[in-house]
Amino acid sequence: MTASLEQTRLLRTPLPGPRSQELMRRKTAAVSQGVAATMPVFAVRAAGGIVEDVDGNRFIDLGSGIAVTTVGSSAGRVVDAVTDQVAAFTHTCFMVTPYEGYVAVAEQLARLTPGDHEKRTALFNSGSEAVENAVKIARSSTGKDAVVVFDHAYHGRTNLTMAMTAKNMPYKHGFGPFAGEVYRAPMSYPFRDAAEVDGKLAAARAIGQIETQVGADNLAAIVIEPVQGEGGFIVPAPGFLAALAEWCRANDVLFVADEVQSGFGRTGTWFAVEHDDVVPDIVVSAKGIAGGLPLAAVTGRAEVMDAVHPGGLGGTYGGNPLACAAALAVIEILETEGLLARAREIEARLLGRLGDLRQRDSRIGDVRGRGAMIAAEFVDPATGNPDGALAKAVAAHAHSQGVIALTCGTWGNVIRFLPPLSISDELLDEALDIVAAGLEQVS
Structure with missing residues (x-):
């Protein structure tokens, strides 16, 4: 299912790359501005836990097209x-x-x-x-x-x-x-x-x-x-x-x-x-x-x-x-392929890593979810109020380093983790390392 696309993160160009920039100019001229995009890169292939763009950059996928490609994009069967x-x-x-x-x-x-x-x-x-x-x-x-x-x-x-x-x-x-x-x-x-x-x-x-x-x-x-x-x-x-x-x-x-x-x-x-x-x-x-x-x-x-x-x-x-x-x-x-069990394995890995982050950084107010549907809620540690700017900044860092991360929440202060169930532990850990680095960088 994943042999056609190497399962590694790779940044060949600054983001967005030149071909994505050209496509974004075409999008601006042809598509309603009401249809926004989280990242200014254009996909050309996806499989397993990786999405590749038109410039040859490969991104770790923590979004699954908003919980759609659960079994992985273009799964063989x-x-x-x-x-x-x-x-x-x-x-x-x-x-x-x-x-x-x-x-x-x-x-x-x-x-x-x-x-x-x-x-x-x-x-x-x-x-x-x-x-x-x-x-x-x-x-x-x-x-x-x-x-x-x-x-x-x-x-x-x-x-x-x-x-x-x-x-x-x-x-x-x-x-x-x-x-x-x-x-x-x-x-x-x-x-x-x-x-x-x-x-x-x-x-x-x-x-x-x-x-x-x-x-x-x-x-x-x-x-x-x-x-x-x-x-x-x-x-x-x-x-x-x-x-x-x-x-x-x-x-x-x-x-x-x-x-x-x-x-x-x-x-x-x-x-x-x-x-x-x-x-x-x-x-x-x-x-x-x-x-x-x-x-x-x-x-x-x-x-x-x-x-x-x-x-x-x-x-x-x-x-x-x-x-x-x-x-x-x-x-x-x-x-x-036992993917219900795999979802529970992903849950344990995500909750474990994010829980450790929360113990070290009080700006993560809550870690919650089930299976491969896990979230971290960001707050002002002094007041507990939602911190949407922090969530946005951490997600932006992840994007710049080749990780597709999505925010959500009534106040926009939550980062959600929705990886395909076909993602490897290695890719998941690498993506979480980048999210953690982003949180540290913002501080």
Whole structure:
């Protein structure tokens, strides 16, 4: 899988190199400035834990295209499956003449998502689209309109999912008005919940607000990321998700797990909600599901999914045959190559190294996460206030030294570590050395 690209970091030119500079000039002239780029380098190849740019520079990949290339970019089995499919047919539209690949993906999702109940799946193109359809399904099934989301949440960039997303800039600013009947509840954020670190107490706080401001009789669904993504890789306190799910069951409210970033092996289980022994009514998948091809899914209880009238779900490209072929290959790779266990190995390595850094430098306020979804939160050590400038500076140092590192968090003060599960320990250690050097340099 990685033989075609040497698995070493290499800087042949100052960054960005001359060819990337030329491409950036073309981008500026042709692409909307609203489409920004984290790094001003243009990729030409990627495999394993390395991305190579047009100037021959090789970067250690700690981003996986934002949690997409979980099994590694252009993994051999994915390439073979897509090549075979593209030679057969590229598109017919499943709503016109169906094909087996779509059905096979739905069957696999019924097997892999939590719970042994009967399930149904509908396939879409993106995480935003899938989340929006999950809300449509919840409303159709329950006959209720309201949806509850949480502080620090990110659910997408469509009109409805922008309403569901917490952070204004850059996701919502200037794009309103947004869809209605979306309400926000307080999230369990153990690092910043000074008093309510207990998950059940944090859930009681959220439920109390939901009951008084929304009312269970009006509420179709609670939608939550089991590990929040853009919000800062926030892992709720133990018991929080389970208490919310229990309240949902008792009040005819659907529990929807948005696993767009945290699903498909990223956290060391197929879905992050499994860490809390919660069985959702609906699970939303995307990102890592198809190895880089656009695919998303909504999988839920049969009676919930079948409540929608025929023709109410779909889309021209939803469940594209190439993406379905890729998804089936990704599932095979994750299972046969032991990559769930590999995610847990990466977790131990990242938490160990970052935990050591935190012990030595009080500007790292918290280290958290699951599997290959780990974050370091940067703070002012005197006040504990978020330090977004520090996170940005450390990430910029990593970029200059050939490491792809991404920031996130409501205040932009978190660096997230999302390496492909195919990355080597050597590359991971080298990248962490560079991040540590960046932190020291900023001081």
